[in-house]
Amino acid sequence: MAIVFDGTRESYVEGLSEFLGSGQEDTPEWVADLRREAISGFGELGFPTLSDEEWRFTNLEALRRGSFSIAEDGISDVSMKTVNSYGFSGLDCLRLVFVNGRFASSLSDAGYTREGIVVKALSEAIREDGDLVKDYLAKYADYEKDAFISLNTSYFEDGVFVYVPDQTVFEKPVHVLHVSTDEGRPLFINPRNLIVIGQSSDAKVIEHYVSLSQSVYFSNVVTEVVCGENANLEHYRLEFESQKAFNFSTLRVNQQKNSNIASHSILYGGAIVRNNVHPVLAGEGCNSDIYGLFMSEGRQHMDNFMRVEHASPHCDSRQFYNGVLDGRSKGVFHGRILVHEGAEKTDAKQTNRNLLLSDTAQIDTKPQLEIYNDDVKCTHGATIGQMDEEALFYLCSRGISMKTAKIIMLRAFTNQTLEHMSIDSVREALENTVMKWFEQRLGNGDGR
């Protein structure tokens, strides 16, 4: 029987014992303890409200009223052909597939466990590499302070575990495909990913969220990343959830000395979406490049919440977020840069550009600098505008149709973020998706 949450805080708190009793019996006790601890966090916090400063632009009333249940089995609904259709052309990668939060081994490549590298489902890793996982899981994403992290930590079923030991370059990108299906009732899905990169090691991970139906569900993702000394990680989060989904996600990165991360977030689907990106530059000399592109239409609501934490000296961070908004959609960019007292010579930069395609789309952009050191360089800039009429006229005066001119301009805008992706086939696939989206927006007319 399915476990159902009726939207109240109590239902989520009380549902855990049933959850632990059904299908989680072989989970080690330390994980069960973690879940119990985390749900008490949610019991204290509850869902945030508009009076919470960090949530003042995103109303969760519909989520609080919604009834959701844990998935039973959707794996049999998904074919290999469907899964392959979400692949990236010509990309030699390692693919792990999850359906409604559960690992689908029949649709996935065999896990990778050679030369100390471990890439497998987190559920398997907990059973087989428990000591390794235990050192990192839930050590960074704070379930006592964030309601969605609490819920995920309590109810996560699966996700990817990537472990790359010291001095190792893992050449193959890991493609983590999370598929949701329609089980006839709104689901509560909690993907959980853990990525640990050792000293002077390299990896690339593509988290990819897709939906086979336009159903309502509540997906709540947490990814923890530990980027070791002098390590490099390129991380992608491609959000193509159902247009009716509630989607919350947190990327929590811990960066050790001289490490580099490049994070790319693409928000495309979802009714109410909140994407938290929270790197902590914990060691000296780190570099964080955070890119994002969100595209909203209809009544979609997309909330980008950045929290870039400079905790050590000589670290650089770059946030570069572009939004394209159409219809009656709403966007939020909340860019917080927090510079700790000891983090001298911090160089932090934040740019958020927004393009409104309709008169009814809306964007709230809010930079927030919190600086406790005098010797830092922090800049931020935000723009909101419509397409440049002068540039459109210039292009048309050269013989290019208005529709093509608009597409050229939109491509130029979105490429400002996409061009930083190092995996060409992913970038090209996204460019195509973006193009199709634009063409839909512009309709069949001549573009005027």
Next chain:
Amino acid sequence: MLEVKNLHVRVDDKEILKGMNITVAPGEVHSIMGPNGSGKSTLAQVLAGKEAYEVTEGEVTFQGKDLLDLEPEERACEGIFLAFQYPVEIPGVANTYLLREALNAKREYREEKPLKHVEFGKLARDKMKALGIGEDLLKRSVNAGFSGGEKKRNEIFQMQILEPTLAVLDETDSGLDIDALKIVANGVNSMRDSGRSFIVITHYQRLLNYIVPDFVHVMVDGKIVKSGGKELAQELEEKGYADF
């Protein structure tokens, strides 16, 4: 080729063109001179199809077609080219990409096959040399971070690639040093033939030493007040516009 009759144009409720007339036959080069604010650039923008300019009276015929009925891109495909006084910067769009799209749009309009990358590359390189344009300028974003001279040369380069029937040069000489001016003039002169016409809008007679016009028109307060041969330009240089 082009016939402008009694053209009246308003911008933001202000009448700028007040009964403009000009007739350009194939192969002719016309120069329009006049003081600031006389409406020269407005004429150029109206010919190219700028939406903000409202035609309240008059007509414009181009090769037998009602030009005012066509969208800007249709005008371009019909053979009109405007070299902008202030070329627009378009970050993120490569110069070469714009040009290939434009050329192929025009070819498609004429029901010709699009040019392949290689064919286009060869065409572009041939034209670039004469204009002193380097490969890097092709790859860079359209006009973004270009110097004034580079922008103007880029306009002429576009003109050479698109091979218009009627080219309107809006103060293409302004701000150019003599070397750049000669390059621009050579770019224009090399395209002169019996089927192609030019309207050269300028403040300064100097350009007309290098692009020798068939006709010179003086434009004041929204209309042509005097027309003559190339000697009129010399006269204007000496006496200025005070007499008009």
